[in-house]
Amino acid sequence: MRILIIEDEFDLAKALAKGLKNNGYAADIALLGEEALQKIEFNEYDLAVLDLNLPDIDGLELCKTLRAWRPKLLILILTCRKRLKDKVMGLDMGADDYLAKPFHFQELLARIRALLRRDLPTKEPILQVGDLKLDPSSRTVFKGNRRLELRNKEFCILEYLMRRAGEVISQEELLEHAWGEEELDFFTANLRVHIHSLRKELNDDAQNPKYIETLPGVGYRLKRGEN
Amino acid sequence: MKFSSLFKIFSQPPTLKGKLVAISIIVLFLLNCFSLVFVNLAATFFVTRYINFSFLGEPFPENFYTLSSTSAVEGSFPTPSAVIQFVTPSEIIEARRLAQSTLQNLRVFSIGLLFFTTVLGGIGIYFLSRRTLRPLEEVSQTAKEISARSLERRLSFPESADEVKALADAFNTMLERLEKSFRDQERFSSSVAHELRTPLATMRTNLEVVLQNKEATAEEYQEMGKTIEKALSRLEEIVENLLLLSKGEKELERSWVFLAPLLEEIRHELLPLSREKDVRVLVEAERNTQCFADEALLFRALKNVIENGIRYNRPGGYVRVTYFQEEEWVVVKVEDNGVGIPADEQDSIFEIFSRGAQARKLYKEGTGLGLAITRLIVELHGGKIEVQSSPNAGTAFKIFLPSI
Numbered sequence: 061m062r063i064l065i066i067e068d069e070f071d072l073a074k075a076l077a078k079g080l081k082n083n084g085y086a087a088d089i090a091l092l093g094e095e096a097l098q099k100i101e102f103n104e105y106d107l108a109v110l111d112l113n114l115p116d117i118d119g120l121e122l123c124k125t126l127r128a129w130r131p132k133l134l135i136l137i138l139t140c141r142k143r144l145k146d147k148v149m150g151l152d153m154g155a156d157d158y159l160a161k162p163f164h165f166q167e168l169l170a171r172i173r174a175l176l177r178r179d180l181p182t183k184e185p186i187l188q189v190g191d192l193k194l195d196p197s198s199r200t201v202f203k204g205n206r207r208l209e210l211r212n213k214e215f216c217i218l219e220y221l222m223r224r225a226g227e228v229i230s231q232e233e234l235l236e237h238a239w240g241e242e243e244l245d246f247f248t249a250n251l252r253v254h255i256h257s258l259r260k261e262l263n264d265d266a267q268n269p270k271y272i273e274t275l276p277g278v279g280y281r282l283k284r285g286e287n
Numbered sequence: 288m289k290f291s292s293l294f295k296i297f298s299q300p301p302t303l304k305g306k307l308v309a310i311s312i313i314v315l316f317l318l319n320c321f322s323l324v325f326v327n328l329a330a331t332f333f334v335t336r337y338i339n340f341s342f343l344g345e346p347f348p349e350n351f352y353t354l355s356s357t358s359a360v361e362g363s364f365p366t367p368s369a370v371i372q373f374v375t376p377s378e379i380i381e382a383r384r385l386a387q388s389t390l391q392n393l394r395v396f397s398i399g400l401l402f403f404t405t406v407l408g409g410i411g412i413y414f415l416s417r418r419t420l421r422p423l424e425e426v427s428q429t430a431k432e433i434s435a436r437s438l439e440r441r442l443s444f445p446e447s448a449d450e451v452k453a454l455a456d457a458f459n460t461m462l463e464r465l466e467k468s469f470r471d472q473e474r475f476s477s478s479v480a481h482e483l484r485t486p487l488a489t490m491r492t493n494l495e496v497v498l499q500n501k502e503a504t505a506e507e508y509q510e511m512g513k514t515i516e517k518a519l520s521r522l523e524e525i526v527e528n529l530l531l532l533s534k535g536e537k538e539l540e541r542s543w544v545f546l547a548p549l550l551e552e553i554r555h556e557l558l559p560l561s562r563e564k565d566v567r568v569l570v571e572a573e574r575n576t577q578c579f580a581d582e583a584l585l586f587r588a589l590k591n592v593i594e595n596g597i598r599y600n601r602p603g604g605y606v607r608v609t610y611f612q613e614e615e616w617v618v619v620k621v622e623d624n625g626v627g628i629p630a631d632e633q634d635s636i637f638e639i640f641s642r643g644a645q646a647r648k649l650y651k652e653g654t655g656l657g658l659a660i661t662r663l664i665v666e667l668h669g670g671k672i673e674v675q676s677s678p679n680a681g682t683a684f685k686i687f688l689p690s691i
């Protein structure tokens with residue numbers, strides 16, 4: 061899942077990006093409203109963390125613009141303003157949730173997870189496809205009773221595939237949602253490597269896949285296992 | 288009708304209304320008593336005299352006619368010359384008895400009347416005073432209902448123009464002032480909260496992100512430490528400045544301060560900054576000018592303005608400081624040829640935490656408190672500060688300090 065952090069306090073934004081990456085998200089930073097608009101235009105984000113107090117654009121205005129542009133983007137507002145009016149205004153401008161500064165990082169993570177659940181058919185906190193179980197909060201994956209040891213990117217890829225289980229996901233889409241801007245160097249080769257090691261961990265056979273199907277020239281698909 | 292409400296008046300501690308009613312009733316009662324005594328005395332006197340005259344030929348006192356009504360003068364009363372009669376003792380006794388009983392009746396009647404008028408008057412006064420005092424009750428009711436959250440409420444008495452109305456007006460103007468200072472206070476604390484929360488959030492997030500990561504390296508801890516240190520210094524600076532802003536006039540430690548050495552010291556302190564920004568600070572010294580001021584605070588006030596001139600400038604620019612006596616003022620003029628201040632920002636630059644868009648880019652770490660502090664210090668000294676600026680050409684601040 062890819063997140064855009066729109067926050068003018070550089071030290072805060074940096075820490076947020078780092079924390080989110082540690083937790084298996086891809087995260088980019090925009091220090092200004094203009095920058096945020098550009099990034100949103102060129103990249104696919106699942107969620108934006110938006111500070112209302114930006115030097116160039118009014119946060120609420122930006123929120124409205126983002127909402128109009130990207131109806132499916134989840135928006136979480138960060139604000140120093142504790143007044144009820146600001147919260148109500150923020151939500152009415154199209155934000156999905158808000159958090160008042162200073163906040164606990166754990167709470168931010170929990171809220172992000174809750175927001176990401178919204179698009180799923182079930183509101184279960186644990187993603188389940190066939191005998192695969194993925195818990196975003198503890199960042200653990202189980203295949204049956206066996207716990208899988210996944211690295212950050214593998215986890216990230218698997219999470220995205222599980223959220224969209226049964227759908228065909230193009231390589232570009234997977235890259236968009238699992239990689240941040242700074243990481244987009246090695247591109248597809250990198251993706252193949254990660255899919256390969258993910259399969260290995262899943263004990264999957266590329267020729268006769270039980271989990272991840274490769275559709276040459278199109279993308280990948282996670283099978284909705286019946287078992 | 289409302290017995291209970293009448294009863295309530297007596298059970299409560301004396302209100303203005305209660306006192307008014309009580310005093311009025313007492314006065315009414317006393318007046319009635321006087322008139323009762325007077326009427327009875329007058330009646331006794333008149334009846335006795337009348338009987339004596341009618342039956343015994345005793346003359347009326349000369350002034351009786353002047354006392355009684357005109358009809359008496361015209362002859363409805365028996366005049367002395369008209370009464371020549373023969374009367375028997377039994378008739379006299381009968382007449383006296385009749386007079387006695389008439390007076391008796393009069394007494395009973397007038398006592399009854401006394402109580403009747405007192406009670407009736409009392410009730411009348413009660414309702415009258417209730418009516419006149421109702422606006423006062425409304426005033427106190429509204430005053431009770433107004434709290435910090437509903438300061439925008441006002442009293443309204445359009446119909447009357449009496450003292451109560453004057454009271455309400457005074458009350459309303461007081462509310463207005465209260466509301467304004469309360470709003471100012473609110474704005475102040477909300478912007479303070481905002482400015483304090485930003486570094487706090489930075490510190491907390493940095494800490495928690497590193498602490499949450501079980502595999503964090505020493506390097507990451509190092510970096511976190513540095514970031515937190517930076518945020519901490521910012522917090523300290525804001526708190527320091529806010530404390531300065533809460534200074535009152537009482538705390539000034541005035542002495543005679545020569546401006547030349549003071550400005551030289553400021554220039555010296557800002558030398559590293561002015562070198563870094565490549566902006567020259569020129570002080571046109573005038574040895575003898577001095578003013579009666581708090582040296583440390585004046586230092587602070589002037590430094591803030593000169594520092595701005597350096598920061599919001601371009602490489603190769605200058606800040607020129609001149610000072611001179613002008614009428615009753617010592618004027619310190621700080622001019623620069625920097626970026627200037629757009630017209631729409633000029634009004635707010637002296638307010639706390641207000642920063643220009645340009646300034647944010649040129650000096651990210653600024654707090655927006657500098658000029659607020661300068662203005663406060665200058666005003667505490669009984670002076671004033673003015674600004675003139677044209678964008679892209681430069682800015683001139685004029686600080687007026689009373690010369691004695």
Ligand SMILES: Nc1ncnc2c1ncn2[C@@H]1O[C@H](COP(=O)(O)OP(=O)(O)OP(=O)(O)O)[C@@H](O)[C@H]1O
Nearest residue numbers: 595596599627636642643646653654655656657658
């Ligand atoms: N000499 C100047 N030239 C251009 N703009 C100025 C100048 N002096 C003040 N300003 C404007 O006025 C604003 C308020 O100044 P002030 O000194 O109060 O705060 P600051 O400089 O932003 O921060 P700090 O409190 O750290 O000094 C600045 O942000 C800037 O926009």
Ligand SMILES: [Mg+2]
Nearest residue numbers: 591595657658
């Ligand atoms: Mg300043």
